[in-house]
Structure formats: structure tokens, C-alpha cells
Amino acid sequence: MTHDVSHSVSHGVSMTAIPDLSGRYDLYGAIHKGLRKAGCDMLCRIGSTDFENPDEAETVLGNLRSFIVFAASHVMHEDEHxxxxxxxxxxxTTTIEDQHDDxxxxxxxxxxxxxxxxKAWPMHKQAAGRKLYLAFAAYLAEDLAHMHEEETVTAPELWRICTDEELATIEMHIVASMSPEKNMAFLRLMVPAMNPxxxxxxxxxxxxxxxxxxxCAIIEFAVRPSLSEKAFSDLSDRIALAA
Ligand SMILES: [Fe+2]
Incomplete structure (x- = not known):
């Protein structure tokens, strides 16, 4: 089965955006909700990890590196598109570009x-983990402030100077720039962070x-695995998913 979600671009379809409360095309809302949830989850995971346990440490550091790949991709998409x-x-764009550099x-x-x-000796691993926890918390605080700037200052600016069709085209270009697998991964971040x-x-x-x-591939590989049974059932009721 093909997973080519970027195929939707050729149909002139927005893959991710949902209208904001004023009805305008919102480039930031869904992806930022996903990144906020992923960042908060990551912070809690780093804080509760026993870094003296090699398996636990390996898992959480792998998750952290995946998170950084997504966050860096997101920054690059905004810069480029x-x-x-x-x-x-x-x-x-001075403020938001400075924040991206940070x-x-x-x-x-x-x-x-x-x-x-x-690389730390076992006796130093918890202290090294504490340093990572504090640094990640500081990064997340900056990112939350940055996304607030984009959604309260940059988004209204975009609505003033672009039509909804132009904003949809920007998003289509972002979607088309990513592999199908990466599109799926971004959806897995966004779907559980959205309200029903x-x-x-x-x-x-x-x-x-x-x-x-x-x-069907989007549902099976991105949506169903990222939702509880109750949330998936609610979604099925709302949009009449085939069993
Ligand atoms: Fe940004």
C-alpha cells in the first residue's frame, strides 16, 4: 500500500491546516499544537528518566534526537516557505529569525x-541528566514564547498580506518538500494534540x-496509532470512517 500523503498536494488540498477561529487559513495552529505537546511530553520524560539505567537512557535520548529532527525541520520549513x-x-522577520537562530x-x-x-561515568550520569533536563526546559520555554509570537503577531501579518489561497499554497509546498514518511510522522505529532x-x-x-x-494509510499509520480507543471512536463517529 502506498503511503504517499504528499500526493494530496496534486489535488490542491491542504494537508494540515484548519481555519482559525476567525475563519482564516491557519498555517501555524495544528503543527504548533503538535510541537507543544511533543515538547511538554519530552520534558516530562527527561525529568523522570533514570539515566543510570542504560536501556532507559538510550530510549529517552533516542526520542530526544527524533524530537530535535522534527523541531529543526519545522524551523527550516518556516524559514524557507x-x-x-x-x-x-x-x-x-527579524524577531522570528533571531528566535530560529536561538x-x-x-x-x-x-x-x-x-x-x-x-560518555559520563555511571556515578555522574544523573547529574548529566539534570543538566539536560534544565537545558531542555529552557529551550521549551523559549519555543513556547516563539510560537506565541508567530500565532499572535506573524499570523495576523500573514492574513493581512496573503489570501487564504496563497497560504494554502505555502502549506502545499511544505508538505511536498517532505517524504511521505516524514509527513506521516508530523501527522502523528499533530493528531493527538488537536481537539476533537x-x-x-x-x-x-x-x-x-x-x-x-x-x-486509509493515513488512518492506519498516523491516526489510529496516535489516539486512544475512545478518541478514535469519537473521530470515527464524526467523520464516518469505514470500519
Ligand atoms: Fe517558528
């Missing part, structure tokens, strides 16, 4: 602290505009 549009139409520096620091844990109505709206749009075999 959104900031150029803002600048071309006279809007400033994020890139934080990713390098987090990677260094993760590798320090791996948002989730149903996004998947209903995908259901209507995506070939059935691709939509």
Missing part, C-alpha cells in the same frame, strides 16, 4: 548534553480530497 513571503511583502543553537547544546550523558472538532475538520478535508487508499 514563510519568511521569504513576509519579507517580499514588506513585513519584518533554536538552532539550543539544538546543538541539547545534542552535546545528550552525548555527555552517554479540529481533528475531525482536518481529517474530513483530507478524506474528501485524498485518494481512498492514501487516506
Amino acid at each position: 514563510i519568511h521569504g513571503v513576509l519579507r517580499a511583502r514588506g513585513a519584518s 533554536h538552532r543553537a539550543a539544538f546543538a547544546t541539547l545534542e552535546k548534553l545528550a552525548s555527555d550523558i552517554e 472538532a479540529e481533528r475531525a475538520a482536518m481529517l474530513s478535508a483530507m478524506q474528501q480530497n485524498t485518494p481512498p487508499e492514501i487516506f
Whole structure:
């Protein structure tokens, strides 16, 4: 079965965006909800890990590295596909670009602290884990503030200078720039972070505009595994998923 969710791009379909409360096309809402949830989950996991236990440490550091790949990809997508549009139409990107530079520096620091844990003597591993926990908390605090800036300052600026069709095109380009597997992985971050109505709206749009075999792959590989049985059943009721 093909998993080519980016195929939906050729149908002129938004894969991820849902309208914000004012009805405008919201490039940030769904993905930022996913990144906020993933960041908060990650912080709690680092804080509760026994870094003297090699298996536990290996698992959480692997998860951290995956998180950094997603967060770095997201920053790159915004740089490449959104900031150029803002600048071309006279809007400033200085604040959000500086914040992205700070994020890139934080990713390098987090990677260094993760590798320090791996290299530390057993008696020093908990202390090295504490350093990683504090650094991740500081990064997450900056990222939460940054995403707030994008959703309260940058998004209204985008709505002022772009039509919804132009914003949908930006998103289609972002989706098309990623492999099908990465699109699936981003969906797995977003789907459990959305509320039931948002989730149903996004998947209903995908259901209507995506070939059935691709939509089926999205449900089986991205949606079902990321939801509780109750949440999946609620979604099935809302958008009439086939059994
Ligand atoms: Fe950003």
C-alpha cells in the first residue's frame, strides 16, 4: 500500500491546516499544537528518566534526537516557505529569525548534553541528566514564547498580506518538500494534540480530497496509532470512517 500523503498536494488540498477561529487559513495552529505537546511530553520524560539505567537512557535520548529532527525541520520549513513571503511583502522577520537562530543553537547544546550523558561515568550520569533536563526546559520555554509570537503577531501579518489561497499554497509546498514518511510522522505529532472538532475538520478535508487508499494509510499509520480507543471512536463517529 502506498503511503504517499504528499500526493494530496496534486489535488490542491491542504494537508494540515484548519481555519482559525476567525475563519482564516491557519498555517501555524495544528503543527504548533503538535510541537507543544511533543515538547511538554519530552520534558516530562527527561525529568523522570533514570539515566543510570542504560536501556532507559538510550530510549529517552533516542526520542530526544527524533524530537530535535522534527523541531529543526519545522524551523527550516518556516524559514524557507514563510519568511521569504513576509519579507517580499514588506513585513519584518527579524524577531522570528533571531528566535530560529536561538533554536538552532539550543539544538546543538541539547545534542552535546545528550552525548555527555552517554560518555559520563555511571556515578555522574544523573547529574548529566539534570543538566539536560534544565537545558531542555529552557529551550521549551523559549519555543513556547516563539510560537506565541508567530500565532499572535506573524499570523495576523500573514492574513493581512496573503489570501487564504496563497497560504494554502505555502502549506502545499511544505508538505511536498517532505517524504511521505516524514509527513506521516508530523501527522502523528499533530493528531493527538488537536481537539476533537479540529481533528475531525482536518481529517474530513483530507478524506474528501485524498485518494481512498492514501487516506486509509493515513488512518492506519498516523491516526489510529496516535489516539486512544475512545478518541478514535469519537473521530470515527464524526467523520464516518469505514470500519
Ligand atoms: Fe517558528
